[in-house]
Amino acid sequence: MLRRLPYLLPAVAFAALLGYFLAALLKSETHDPSELPSVMLDQPAPDFALEGLGDKPGFARSDLAGKVVLVNFFASWCVPCRAEHPLLARLAETAGVPLYGIDYKDKPADAERFLSQYGSPFRTVGVDPKGRLGIDFGVTGVPETFLIDKSGKIRFHRALPLTPEAIDKEILPLVQALQKS
Amino acid sequence: MRALLALLLMVWMTAAALAVEPGERLDDPALEARARAISAGLRCLVCQNQSLDDSNAELAHDLRVLIRERLRDGDSDEQVRQFLVSRYGAFILLKPPVERDTYLLWFGPFALLLLGAAGVVAYLRRRGRAASMEPPPLTPEERRKLAKLLSEGR
Numbered sequence: 514m515l516r517r518l519p520y521l522l523p524a525v526a527f528a529a530l531l532g533y534f535l536a537a538l539l540k541s542e543t544h545d546p547s548e549l550p551s552v553m554l555d556q557p558a559p560d561f562a563l564e565g566l567g568d569k570p571g572f573a574r575s576d577l578a579g580k581v582v583l584v585n586f587f588a589s590w591c592v593p594c595r596a597e598h599p600l601l602a603r604l605a606e607t608a609g610v611p612l613y614g615i616d617y618k619d620k621p622a623d624a625e626r627f628l629s630q631y632g633s634p635f636r637t638v639g640v641d642p643k644g645r646l647g648i649d650f651g652v653t654g655v656p657e658t659f660l661i662d663k664s665g666k667i668r669f670h671r672a673l674p675l676t677p678e679a680i681d682k683e684i685l686p687l688v689q690a691l692q693k694s
Numbered sequence: 695m696r697a698l699l700a701l702l703l704m705v706w707m708t709a710a711a712l713a714v715e716p717g718e719r720l721d722d723p724a725l726e727a728r729a730r731a732i733s734a735g736l737r738c739l740v741c742q743n744q745s746l747d748d749s750n751a752e753l754a755h756d757l758r759v760l761i762r763e764r765l766r767d768g769d770s771d772e773q774v775r776q777f778l779v780s781r782y783g784a785f786i787l788l789k790p791p792v793e794r795d796t797y798l799l800w801f802g803p804f805a806l807l808l809l810g811a812a813g814v815v816a817y818l819r820r821r822g823r824a825a826s827m828e829p830p831p832l833t834p835e836e837r838r839k840l841a842k843l844l845s846e847g848r
Contacts, residue, residue, distance in 0.1 A: 519813075549739075549782075549783065549785055550783065551783075552779075552780065552781070552782065552783035553781070618752070643756070644752075644753070644756050645756075645760075647756075648756060648757065648760060648781060649781065650781075651781040651782055651783075653739040653740060653753060653782070654740065654753070
């Protein structure tokens with residue numbers, strides 16, 4: 514019997530593979546495999562100086578220095594951004610840190626209409642008309658949200674629309690921890 | 695037959711149409727060729743299974759333009775690739791680099807092959823040994839039976 518055991522090995526290996534696939538399938542309900550780990554985490558945020566919307570002032574990286582801040586990339590043409598908008602307003606109210614908006618590849622007039630229609634949750638909005646700053650931040654689409662600590666390092670990056678769970682379980686606790694440090 | 699040939703020809707000709715737009719191209723053919731070579735080896739982050747060269751996603755367009763700008767400003771091919779890897783991770787490279795995280799990917803198949811070869815060698819050896827072994831001598835009982843059978847045959 515013991516001599517026959519090696520012949521069972523392929524079947525055992527196959528069963529292990531099946532188990533692995535099954536686990537991955539079951540996990541896919543909560544985990545999107547096309548979602549990528551951000552390499553920008555724990556890296557310093559890229560340097561920038563953005564113009565504002567219309568005649569309002571924009572902001573630069575130096576304006577964020579020494580503060581914990583949230584940065585959200587959005588666009589008026591982006592449907593998920595509209596869906597995310599009420600959550601951004603809630604986040605701006607509850608987080609206790611400033612929320613900056615970056616208007617990604619958008620027409621300023623459209624963005625102004627969008628913000629006046631739905632209300633602006635942002636302290637300041639900068640424009641990134643060609644999406645260059647987006648590339649510097651490793652953005653693959655809108656909306657994306659970053660949390661930057663006092664030293665200017667990116668501590669959180671979400672490449673998907675915000676959800677109440679992401680805000681309550683990830684962002685808010687991290688904001689509190691970062692503000693104490 | 696002729697219609698089929700024409701159809702094949704049509705399909706074959708369309709395959710040459712890539713997503714690189716005329717407005718993106720650089721005037722210098724050498725630089726443009728380098729840009730094409732780089733973008734063919736990079737993944738479009740939006741479609742994820744197309745190269746930057748093939749994809750017509752907005753981000754792919756932006757990245758193609760960025761690659762050309764960097765080349766024009768004197769970046770080497772490697773510098774351009776490094777910049778994009780630092781922003782989007784090694785995932786952007788269609789050919790994964792050989793590093794600790796990818797050892798299993800690169801060497802796993804060869805390890806499996808070796809394992810299989812070792813199994814085959816072990817099996818053949820054992821079979822060879824079994825074949826070359828002298829069979830055990832007949833017992834007195836068997837000898838009697840054999841003698842009986844042989845005598846019956848005559």
